[in-house]
Each structure stands twice: as C-alpha cells, then as structure tokens.
Amino acid sequence: MRFSEPVRMADDGEHSPVWARTRRRRGANPLVGVIVTLLAVFGVLTAVLGVKERSLAEGGAIMDGWISSAVAAVKGEAPKVADEAVDAAGAAAGKAGDAAQAGAAAATDELKK
Template sequence: MRFPEPVRMSDDHASPVWARTKRRSGGGGGGFVGLLVTLLALFGVLTAVLGIKEQSLAKGGALMDGWITAGVTSAKGLVGKAPEAAEGAADKAGAAAEKTGDALQAGAATTAEELKKQ
C-alpha cells in the first residue's frame, strides 16, 4: 500500500512527519531575546503593581525613579572608590606574597639543614 507524501515515514523515525518536533538550532540570539522579554515583562508587572498600590501610575513611577536614583548614586560611589580599593588590595596581596616567600625560604633552609644532618 502506498501512502501519500505527508503520511510517509522516514527510515530513521518511527513517527509521522507531522508529529515530529523540529529541533531548534543552537543560535545565541534566542536566549538573549528571551531574557530581554522576561525582564520587560517583569518591569511591566512591577509598574502595574506599584500603580495599584499607590493608586496612581505617576506615584508608582516616582517610587521606581527613587529606587533607580538611589541605585545609580550608590553605584557611582562604589566606582569612585574602586581605584583606592584596588590599590589597597594590591598592597595586601604584595605583603602576603612576601610573607609566603619568607616562609618558603625558611622552610627550605630548615629542610636543607635536616638533610645535611642525615
């Protein structure tokens, strides 16, 4: 019995052509677009919830503006302190490296002395 073209099954699949799911290619853009859509949806829900809570979209927006302003201000403060913090961390790392080197040197000297005794 011959089947029409849409009903015919291929040799490596046991399901009809119309029942097979298409595999997505592993492109990098799909994940980014999904993340962007999710973030925009969350932003929309947050806007709606704050609008209901404050009984005005303008008041809810002003509340979100306050949050954003506080975040930007704290980020600017952290960025201004970054060079000083990096310099302090580098100094501490240098001091730790010196101590480690001294300890290794002392350990090597002790080991050499013990080997000479044997």
C-alpha cells in the same frame, strides 16, 4: 506503481512514519528571554504601584526614586571599593615579591651546598 513519500518512509523499518514524528523547536536566544522577563517585571511593578498610588505617574516616580538612589549608592561606593582593591592588590604583590626573594635565596643556598 508509485508510492507517495509518507508511504515509502512508513515502509522503511529504521524510521518512524512522517506523521508520527515530532519537531522540536529550538529555543530562542536566552538573552531575549531575560530582557522580556525584566520588562514584564517592570511592567507589573509599575501597574501595582500605579494602582497603589492611584496614578501611573506617581508609581513611575517612586520607581525612579528607587533607581536613582541605587545608582547614587553605586557611584558613591565605587571609588572606595576601587581604592580597597588597589591596596589589596599592592599588598599581595608585595607578599609575592617577598616570597620570590625568599625562594631565590633558598635556591641559591641549595646550589652552593
């Protein structure tokens, strides 16, 4: 007598029956989740501003103003921050060079003794 697949697997003591098994779904790509979340946040923000301003166009204009001011602030600050980073890197390189020279001098003195 032939038994069906679920019955054969149920008789096996090491495995649980097929109908008792649960399948775990793998999660989606996390990047897709972040993008969908950001789009949802922008959608809700647009809707709220649209209700507040009584026009979706006005709400969108407010959001555009926020975004353009943030971009302008980043563009204005970027050269200043880059200059400060270059100055700090130059100072650190100078200190490292001085330390290397001092270490070399100390090693030379030790070898002479």
